[in-house]
Amino acid sequence: MPASRHHYLSDPAEIYRRSFATIRAEADLTGLPDDLATIAVRLIHACGMTDIVGDLAHGGDFANAARTALEGGGGILVDAEMVARGIIAARLPAGNEVRCFLAEAAAGPGGTRSMAAVELWRPHLAGAVVAIGNAPTALFRLLELLADGGPRPAAIAAFPVGFVGAAESKQALIEAALDIPYLTLRGRRGGSALAAAAINALAGTEP
Secondary structure, three states: OOOOOOOOOOOHHHHHHHHHHHHHHHOOOOOOOHHHHHHHHHHHHHHOOHHHHHHEEEEOOHHHHHHHHHHOOOOEEEOOHHHHHHOOHHHOOOOOOEEEOHHHOOOOOOOOHHHHHHHHHHHHHOOOEEEEOOOHHHHHHHHHHHHOOOOOOOEEEEOOOOOOOHHHHHHHHHHHOOOOOEEEEOOOOOOHHHHHHHHHHHHOOOO
8 A cells, every 4th residue: 555645543443442432431321221322332433423322312121122123033114225225234133124115105295205105114014123314204104103003113213314303203202102112312413324323233242
């Protein structure tokens, strides 16, 4: 390799080690159960923001419920191809199928394609792990479907992002009292990388 014009760390293993050491040194993880703290570290690594810990919200035993579902062969339902592409399939414990129906969905009057895609989840929803990393309308529609007695997933990782509906959809999840384990991030922040990182953390090892 040619001589570098800049001084920077280039050893992959050392970059990895220092990254997670920095996260654990700078992030206050003391208020989280150990299994969620491990997931939080992965989320921080995906976005570079240690302060997201204070905005994390969870209900039930999210990590255990989601891991058990995956180990039992449960599928993963995602709202966007970016989430699907970010999930490391080789790490999934049972060759779990990752499904995104956005390309097959057609928006109806007054609705988004993401809402229509959630309707296509119905045959696959029972016992699945849901990972939403883009569309607040997908999370809202999922909550409506569940409130109407629809099939129940094993766990929900909810990280919709944006300025319209993102914070509100996640707050609706928190307040829904569905008795379905969930992990979410209050406020506008979120994104496909975070949703994928949550799933990868469930299938990965302690950093």
